[in-house]
Amino acid sequence: MPTALITGSAKGMGRAMALALAKDGYDIAIHYLTSKEVALNTAKEARQYKIKASIFQADLRNEPEASKLIHNVHKHFGSLEVLINNVGNYHKSKLSDLEAKDWQEMFDSNLNSCFYSCQAALRIMRENKFGRIINFGFAGSEYISAKPSIVAYQIAKTGVIIYSKALAVKEAKHGITVNVISPGVIETSLSKPLTEIPMQRLGKSQEIVAAMRYFLSENAAYTTGTSLEIAGGWNL
Numbered sequence: 001m002p003t004a005l006i007t008g009s010a011k012g013m014g015r016a017m018a019l020a021l022a023k024d025g026y027d028i029a030i031h032y033l034t035s036k037e038v039a040l041n042t043a044k045e046a047r048q049y050k051i052k053a054s055i056f057q058a059d060l061r062n063e064p065e066a067s068k069l070i071h072n073v074h075k076h077f078g079s080l081e082v083l084i085n086n087v088g089n090y091h092k093s094k095l096s097d098l099e100a101k102d103w104q105e106m107f108d109s110n111l112n113s114c115f116y117s118c119q120a121a122l123r124i125m126r127e128n129k130f131g132r133i134i135n136f137g138f139a140g141s142e143y144i145s146a147k148p149s150i151v152a153y154q155i156a157k158t159g160v161i162i163y164s165k166a167l168a169v170k171e172a173k174h175g176i177t178v179n180v181i182s183p184g185v186i187e188t189s190l191s192k193p194l195t196e197i198p199m200q201r202l203g204k205s206q207e208i209v210a211a212m213r214y215f216l217s218e219n220a221a222y223t224t225g226t227s228l229e230i231a232g233g234w235n236l
Contacts (some may be wrong), residue, residue, distance in 0.1 A: 002049060003077040005029040005070070007060060007117065008087030008190040010039035012188045017084060017212050018053075021044035024213070026082065028053040029073040031060075033087075052077065060087055060107035074124055081128075082216060083121045085114045085135045088156075092191060095148040106152035111159040113120065122176070125195035131176035132216050135164045139184040140235030142227055157182075161227050168225030177224040179215045183208055184231025199232030 003026065009018040010032040019042070022028050031041040031211060032055060039055040046053035058069040074080045088110035091102050118224050125131025140147075140156040156165050161180050168178040185192055185202040194200065211228050214220050229235075 001025055002081040003027045003073070003079045004082035004084065004120075005030065005031065005056075005073050005080060006084040006086055007031045007113070008033075009047070009077075009084075009213070010014045010035040010042055010055075013183075013186065013205060013208055014084075014086040016209055017043050017086065018042060019046055020209045020213065021082070021216075022049040022051050022053060025049075025051060025183060027051050027077050029077065029080075030055045031069065031087070032057055033059055060113035060117060061105075063112075063116045065114060067120040070117060070120035070124070079128075080124050081130060082132045083117060083134075084212065085117055085133075085160075087113055088136065090191070091153055092149050092151075095151060098152060103152045106156045107159075110153065110156035111163070114160050115163060118163075122167070122171065125176050126171070126174045129175045131171070131174070133164075133176065133178040134212060134215050135160050135180050137161050137180045137182035137227055139182050139229045139231035141182055142229075143235075164227075165225045172224055177215070177220065179220075179224060180227040181208060181211050181215070182227050182229045182231070184229070184234040197232045197234045198236075201232065203230055203232060 004021045006014050006018045008014040009030045030039050030043050032038045043053040043055050058065040060066045099176050137157045137160050147154045164178050207230050
């Protein structure tokens with residue numbers, strides 16, 4: 001069975017993706033930072049689909065820990081075909097109140113964590129001449145626009161898209177695709193500005209899961225470097 005690692009998959013959107021892939025027949029590596037008991041419950045639920053599921057703890061803001069996570073997942077399952085970088089904190093404040101620690105945290109948890117895990121996983125995927133990487137942006141992060149209240153988060157997520165496109169170009173010859181899912185306001189989102197959304201509703205977890213399934217499917221074998229916005233028209 002193919003193996004998928006979903007970062008930040010003990011709960012929320014990561015959990016929904018992990019359980020969907022377990023249902024699809026993937027062995028699942030569930031990553032967590034502090035939510036061990038929740039991760040154990042997610043793994044238990046995933047095993048109901050008769051696949052292997054194990055939990056792995058790591059602080060992905062730290063390069064050695066990210067590299068160790070990839071190594072441990074590969075060693076444990078014997079393969080790593082799919083990496084989904086779902087982890088990443090969110091910060092919103094007045095620009096005048098933005099502190100250096102908050103700025104650094106947005107880059108460490110959203111952009112640097114993605115870079116560290118991708119670089120480590122790519123060494124395995126290149127050797128196998130196959131890989132599927134999905135990184136997470138947010139709706140509107142492809143556009144240069146002023147968003148003063150989330151500027152650090154915005155810049156970090158735009159960086160994820162630029163990095164993903166660069167990887168897509170360089171890794172295509174190795175049979176590796178790299179794509180981005182850019183959600184809008186989802187039912188699991190911390191901030192829910194419903195009045196700003198043209199469709200006047202929150203996105204559903206299964207709509208993100210559907211995008212993930214497409215990028216991992218044979219139908220998307222010729223799709224790479226794409227950022228798919230699932231946002232109901234928000235931030236256009």
